Amino acid sequence: MKTILDKLVIKDKEIPIPIIQGGMGVGVSLHPLASAVAKAGGVGIVSSAALDRLVSKRNGKKVGTYDAVYEEISLAKAAGGFSGINIMVALMKTYADSVRAAIDSGADFIISGAGLPLSLPAIQPPKDTALIPIVSSARALRLICKKWERLGYRPDAVVLEGPLAGGHLGFKIEEIGLESNKLENLFPPVKDAAKEYGDFPVIVAGGIYTHDDIVRFLKMGADGVQMGTRFLATEESSATLDYKSSVVNANDSDIVIAEDPASPCGLPFRILKQSPMFVSAGGRTAKCDKGYVLSKDAEGNFTSCPAKDSNEHYFCICNGLLSSCGYNPDKENPLYTVGVNANRINEIVSVETLMRELAGF
Numbered sequence: 001m002k003t004i005l006d007k008l009v010i011k012d013k014e015i016p017i018p019i020i021q022g023g024m025g026v027g028v029s030l031h032p033l034a035s036a037v038a039k040a041g042g043v044g045i046v047s048s049a050a051l052d053r054l055v056s057k058r059n060g061k062k063v064g065t066y067d068a069v070y071e072e073i074s075l076a077k078a079a080g081g082f083s084g085i086n087i088m089v090a091l092m093k094t095y096a097d098s099v100r101a102a103i104d105s106g107a108d109f110i111i112s113g114a115g116l117p118l119s120l121p122a123i124q125p126p127k128d129t130a131l132i133p134i135v136s137s138a139r140a141l142r143l144i145c146k147k148w149e150r151l152g153y154r155p156d157a158v159v160l161e162g163p164l165a166g167g168h169l170g171f172k173i174e175e176i177g178l179e180s181n182k183l184e185n186l187f188p189p190v191k192d193a194a195k196e197y198g199d200f201p202v203i204v205a206g207g208i209y210t211h212d213d214i215v216r217f218l219k220m221g222a223d224g225v226q227m228g229t230r231f232l233a234t235e236e237s238s239a240t241l242d243y244k245s246s247v248v249n250a251n252d253s254d255i256v257i258a259e260d261p262a263s264p265c266g267l268p269f270r271i272l273k274q275s276p277m278f279v280s281a282g283g284r285t286a287k288c289d290k291g292y293v294l295s296k297d298a299e300g301n302f303t304s305c306p307a308k309d310s311n312e313h314y315f316c317i318c319n320g321l322l323s324s325c326g327y328n329p330d331k332e333n334p335l336y337t338v339g340v341n342a343n344r345i346n347e348i349v350s351v352e353t354l355m356r357e358l359a360g361f
Helices: 031-039 052-060 065-077 092-104 138-150 183-196 210-222 240-249 276-283 319-326 350-360
Strands: 008-010 012-014 019-021 042-048 082-090 109-113 130-135 156-162 202-205 224-227 257-258 269-272 302-304
Touching: 019 031, 019 319, 019 350, 031 042, 031 065, 031 082, 031 276, 031 350, 042 065, 042 109, 042 130, 052 065, 065 082, 065 092, 092 109, 109 156, 130 138, 138 183, 156 183, 183 210, 210 350, 276 319
Parallel strands: 019 042, 019 224, 042 082, 082 109, 109 130, 130 156, 156 202, 202 224
Antiparallel strands: 008 012, 257 269
């Protein structure tokens, strides 16, 4: 697909259209979506979150994290183009296995956020896989670069995610609406920091919706964009039809940042307020039968999660997001995460149609 946009080059990989599809977990970004984006000239990204359960259900047999990640990336890459994976730092129990499998399967990119991926290059030599942290400030990028320097590596690119993105946000509630935290104001110091440490590409994300938005940020000096919400309501997305329909029918007032009940990860979380899990959180009997966001207790065991003991002020993110991709909708209510512009989507389209629009055809 030809485009008037400049190609994006990361670790000698020449991407025809400088658009990275955001890794939407749980289960929204699987290989059908990632491979379609890659085939259309962008970068397709699968989400590592709960892949073991999703692939196990699909295959009809139990599969561990390593094998699930390896299989999903292999399937995403099968149709050609460039594909990678988004791995959340907050998923501590499965993080290292996800990284190893991604590298071994030949993933073109590992994108990592929801915390600072300070140890990412130390897990395994990345070979041809590009390592890309997600940050929300120049300060965070410098911290990562200094740590990675001591490990003998530098970022191959960075994703700067502003406060208009969907899901978990790297800002405090009171910081989200500040003028200084608009993406166009966050970008220049992050670009300067990237130049300091080797002049690697900067990809911007959060609130980018149209071809004109992409052109505007490229003219500012960005090397590419990452977009999640636009790909959420595509035919190839693995979100349920109810999820996609909720996005298509959403109004501006339906998009909220969850504060109480909130995500057990402790980060502001943008969702549709009519999400069944969000609406019913306080009345749900607390239980933890998935455990993906468990953190270590004083003895070093993975046992702690605010939503494990009480759902009065927290929703169970693991079960809610799994239901939103059709994993267990009869047992748990779904949770719908969206970016700030979800209300602008009014139809479900194919990835090819969307990519042609975004590329400027």
